[in-house]
Amino acid sequence: MIKPLIYAPSKPIRKRKNVFLQRLGTNALFLLPALFFFTCFVIYPLLSGVYYSMTNWNGIDLTPQFVGLQNFLSLWHDAEFLSSMRVTLTFAFFVTLIQNSLALLLALALNRFMRFSAAFRVLFLIPTLISILAMGYIWSYIYSPLFGFVDAFLIHVGLSQWAQDWLGDPHFALGTIIFSGSWQWCGFNMIIYMAALQLVPTEFYEAASMDGAYRWRKFRDITFPLIAPSFTINLVLILIGGLRVFDIIVAMTGGGPAGMTRSVFLEIYRQAFLFSRFGYSSAMVLVVSLIILAISVTILHYLRKREVAY
């Protein structure tokens, strides 16, 4: 028998497309550790939180009493919760506005001076390496009355009438924290904008400059529509972070003066660990989380529709 010149396999090769589906056992082995930790320490607590929010759990009892929606009803009349809600929404709104604008302006400016961008980028990212709590303490020293950096500087240049207790004054405390938070994290959002700006095809600008388009028109009609996805992401990231603000307020004011800067998560912590009202606290967490979820989904949905494809 003459051997065939070309060895043909005795069986046609099975299409190997589904090779990853065939080994269910191995795949389960690969997936199980991650599924275990994620389910036990994220999903299960989240779901049990829904149950706890309808009980009067004090953090110690193993069998808390079921109280139905009572916790949620009393939230409506809880002046401290409502005030903390107001503080949190104000904080989130202004941080979003300031931090996002700063990040976009810095990214646009750096995009113009590409040759220095590496050094500036490193500098603007350094604040994000320091813990928010530690950075809060640094700021609280800088704003401390008389000997803090800001007041000492104002006195030094002869503007001593402007010097004041920035964090102790109800008019200035929240604004001061808002600036400090934006200062620390705008570099992070700037990186997202810079990545998006690099992807804008230069041909668009070339065509536009031949038309003699003005800078503002170039930005409004070309740059911004093309980097809109990063605008959406930054907006949502800052907003979510702002609604969850905790560390920086603990460090800078602890919620004072007179609760003027007490955010929702400070209130949640206070109710649970100071007053042992874990059930009530869980109800607050649930309400705030649903608000955060609703706001982010709405923004994502609304802004995604307006984005252009290119």
Added chain:
Amino acid sequence: MTISSFQNRPPTVQKPFPLPPGMNASRHAPKNRSSRKSLGIAFDGVTLAFLLLWAVIVLIPLGVLVSVALKSPAELTTNPLGLPQQFLWSNFAQAWENGNMGTATINSVLVTGFTLLALVLFGSMAAYPLARATSNKWYRGIYLYFVAGLIVPSQMGMIPLYGLMRNLGLINTLQGIIFLDIGGALPLVIFLYAGFIQSVPRELEEAAALDGAGPLRIFWNIVFPLLGPVTATVIITSGLNIWNDFFGPLLFLQDQDKMTLPLAIYSFVGAYTNNWGLIFAAIIVSALPMLILFIFLQPYYVKGIAGGALKG
């Protein structure tokens, strides 16, 4: 000085792009050339001034941090603005001794190290079948289950978690906070790994499978070694979050000898109110390891921020 960012770009392939809507070719005819050019220089000047101004605003608090850490309490009142007259290095030694910093540093290293090890192992392993079997609806479902964790606020389960952790005897233990951090960080880690694995061609794996290699060997010998860049991204982004986390340790670690660095600083400030030199020295010590990690992994940090956000 005219610096145009466009000139520094590598030449791109000339491809006709359609003008976006709203761009009208005839509406703005070029005006006087030279006046527009000087306007451009002025614009560049303003831009550069803005960048430098913000750089100074970023540098001031960092400078204050270092300068105060080297001052004595007396000098802080006599010389609040200037550089320290004499460097008081003893602040660092004193903060290290009195602030429980040694124990806290070891605890932070243990928590961050073990969490990162588990994240890299479990995250890459879970992402592998999820990235490869996207046509199967079960695997797609599991992927969405994990990625949903990116949207859900992480503090949502914190209060009920307290009950769970107590029942499991995990309060005041380092492994408790490690388990918690693993679960919390997995969504982002799996998202990053799955995205990266999808960009790795599967021919190598298929060749190895034809040679008779088992799936475990294929993963460890072929796929995992290719994941270096995304592993670096995972280490720097998740490492920073875990190292600097305050809320989790505040809830679940109360013992002096179990504290991580942010918690140690928190209790240190409580004990040494207004001794800012000591407090700032402690802050510098606590931030130093992340600064060193950042120096080595800076490009991966940038990639992690940009990639994680834009794909989402």
